[in-house]
Amino acid sequence: MKFSLLFVIVWMCWVGECHGQQTGQEPRYYQTYPSKLTSRFYFSRKYTGMGLEKDGQGLWYMPNSTLNTGVGLSYQNMTLNLAYGFGFANPERGRGETNYLDLQAHVYPKNWVIDLFGQFYNGYYLGQDNLPFPDREELLFPDMKLRKVGASVQYLFNGDKFSYRAAFLQNEWQQRSAGSFMAGMELYGGQVRNQSGILPAALRTQFDLRQIKFMEWAPTIGYAYSLIVKKHFFLTLSAASGPSIGRTSLRDATEAVERNWAVRPNYFLRGFTGYNSERWSVNVNYVYNQVNLAPVAGYRVHVGTGNYRFNLVYRFAPGPKLGKKLHWVERTKEKLLGQ
Template sequence: MKFFLLCVCVWMVSVHNSQGQQTKDDTLYYQTFPSKLVGRYYLSRKFSGMGLEKGGERLWYMPNSTLNTGFGLTYQNLTLNLAYGFGFINPERGRGETNYLDLQAHAYPKNWVIDLFGQFYNGYFLSGDNLQLADGEDRLFPDMKLRKVGASVQYLFNGDKFSYRAAFLQNEWQQRSAGSFLAGMEVYGGQVRNQYGILPTSLAREFDLRQVKFMEWSPTIGYAYSLVVKKHFFLTLSAASGFSVGRTSLHDATGAEERNWAVRPNYFLRGFTGYNSDRWSVNVNYVYNQVNLAPVAGHRIHVGTGNYRFNLIYRFAPGPKLAKKLDWIDRTKKKLFGR
């Protein structure tokens, strides 16, 4: 049900983003491909981890998420990707087993940037070669669970000249350098829990942490810029941040609770680079969102969510029969939004 509702929301955003007539500024800065299909082969990995600082020790809990490979198709702004994490590209490295459902939607209507998150992870390991643990302490936390839901909505002030879709969806082609300011808001909530303890034994003597709950809200501001070289090579960077008002509560093994309200900075980073043309595109991209929680009882915690991907893209015109079947997208737009 969660997956179905999220797909409906993404679809509504996608069909609302009309690929209609371009202005003169549009054609000078980027080109759209409203009648072409965008096919892709890709490699991708998603993750949601937790960083924790306590007593001078820095811990980074990571899931053993898989590197997935698959194929996708985009028509206008409606995208379907199917991938699988095959065993031969995910060798066993002693990181335990993670079961997860990671729902990340990154939608880019012309003047908006919309990100939706639904992370449901079971099973973590402590990352870092320099981590000092006592003899006999295990790096694996198979019963540790992380849940995070949230949304970020930002307005793109210069959507006539700057295109996120050229970098992320590859259904447009940024041909000249351009940038834009961003402003919006975000909200996140979730929890991390482990009935057997979140902290290594050597750090759990004063406070045996079993559960973390959080809720945050923040206005955001940022900037994005695409540097285009010789019309085809591009580097797109984007950063947004805001001071969030949030509440964090910690629960120990006895059920005792400690909580705190605080204002903390969050940030959202995106990077895209590669080659683009009217038919082919090759690129790599990385999206990272960090939510910094209100510190409680000497614990400084953040939740980091990321997605990195390699794309090999080919754009092509659908045949007459397929083109007729795709007309329902345009008809649906007109019925819902009158255009």
């Protein structure tokens, strides 16, 4: 899937270049709205799961996180979103209960891509339905805890023509196809633990795994491209990866610890599609980050963090009273930039 996404991005770049050669005069690539408010109504779900593989047996641990309904506002580079997971949108499906605090910040200054993560999850279930365990209770891990913190910072080389904010925040409007290379670095650390066992009982015969700790660092390089059709419809894809240098340690029920260092690639994928115009935007987007840990004792583990969202957006100019209250944002920005 990851290699297919890279192929699609290269194809989109070629198509976009062909379209760009047909224009004689160079219009702006994207429109900004510095004096308008961008309001949104959205549905979203965040999650952080763990994949574990040993001897060809793959397990995928997922939290029972909620589908959230929310509203938000963006003004210039500031965004505030408020959301809640209502019960009618989250029926009981036998997946147990998850308590979590999921902090994800995806910040897109003109020439930068900044992602911050703080994942604190308690309670997991095994996502596959075809596992050879007769008791459904064996698929629930209510005491399993996952912690992941980290950051990814990348420089966007073509921020004058390509806008991440148009695709993700919708406070800009990408009107011409454009792309950009990016490069930077990322750092992640965390652990997974369960004092009653991470593995199902049927798989604990050789190694009763109780804790996984990890630390990862990687330089990254990637490419992003927005394909614009008839000025309003867009498809934006982005992929970044790098050779991650990491250390992983496993602890079993007897307190025995096994460690290993290795180099494995991490992935950061983003996809956005929808309709954009002067006032309205309707779109869906998906952001996925995968951290591949150093293999230890034959165990291959990865931690995947995702965020998918449906947005209905409306831009409008604030009234005179609200405009005065928002004016301090512009003055503060000018002071910080020394203007």
